[in-house]
Amino acid sequence: MAGIETVLPRWVEDIGASVGVLPTIESRMQFVITLARTNVERHTGGPFGAAVFESGTGRLIGIGINLVEASNYSMAHAEMIAIATAQRAIGHYDLGRGSRACELVTSVEPCVMCLGAIVWSGIRRLICGARGEDACRIGFDEGPKPDDWVGQLQDRRIEVIRDVLGDQARAVLDLYAKGGGHIYNPERS
């Protein structure tokens, strides 16, 4: 029980290293959808991708894909990995510290766990592709998430932008479902 460790597949590092500055919200969303799609195509995880960018410059700071099955951690959602790699990169647990304003771009709206992680991370803006109900439609679960989650984030001064390239993000969910991808909900026998 010495600790926990999660390693990103090599292809994620390669994609991350090849990215320069992404100036628009749409280009950032396109990037995380590519992560999600590649994760499905390479069979390295679930149909979810996320990244943390410096909002002003569009510089990539953290990168995440769903690694639940690959890592054997149920918390290894794309958003969690993106936030953690960003915090590791800047060397601090508060991504909102000082003058830096960071945003999380995610191919699918967050589940309740990732919603909480967003609040604690110090990010200032959340940008979402597909809706949470799109993930539910193929069998995933958002958990006990408050109905007014967008308002709750806004109350905490976290801006929320939804439905960015939603069709493309939904297409990755459908690709996963059609390919027979595993929907890994816990057993409750």
Next chain:
Amino acid sequence: MAGIETVLPRWVEDIGASVGVLPTIESRMQFVITLARTNVERHTGGPFGAAVFESGTGRLIGIGINLVEASNYSMAHAEMIAIATAQRAIGHYDLGRGSRACELVTSVEPCVMCLGAIVWSGIRRLICGARGEDACRIGFDEGPKPDDWVGQLQDRRIEVIRDVLGDQARAVLDLYAKGGGHIYNPERS
């Protein structure tokens, strides 16, 4: 951005290694309160401790303390570390798999992020010491957690037992507050 890693302090490993089977709920709670108190006394993190036990036998499977500041990950709450170390120990992301029934024992009720993590982890029972409002009283925040979170867990067949050695768990929160312990909420300037 090769991955994420969290290392438990040596004293946590030593305490974990010295624990045999803890037969009662109270003895398990006493153990996680000791983790929380030692974390404060050694200045290795916030006033929170958690552990995963096999419910039937009382065997310790995972162990966690709050490591937010030590690890620079805002997600490094005691419950998250306990679940992750348990999943690493059994080599699977679903602690409810097969005939094993695991429980999470936590010195303070979970925040919204940890609530979600509990749902995804496959644990079957949650045992809590201090209330969420006790943590809020010294300046921590539970996040946008649904009011009916206990019912929501029960609906998902996760049993919830509250207020076990609550006074002792609250005393650790007070010890931290009186010692000037840092309440690390993100900046939102």
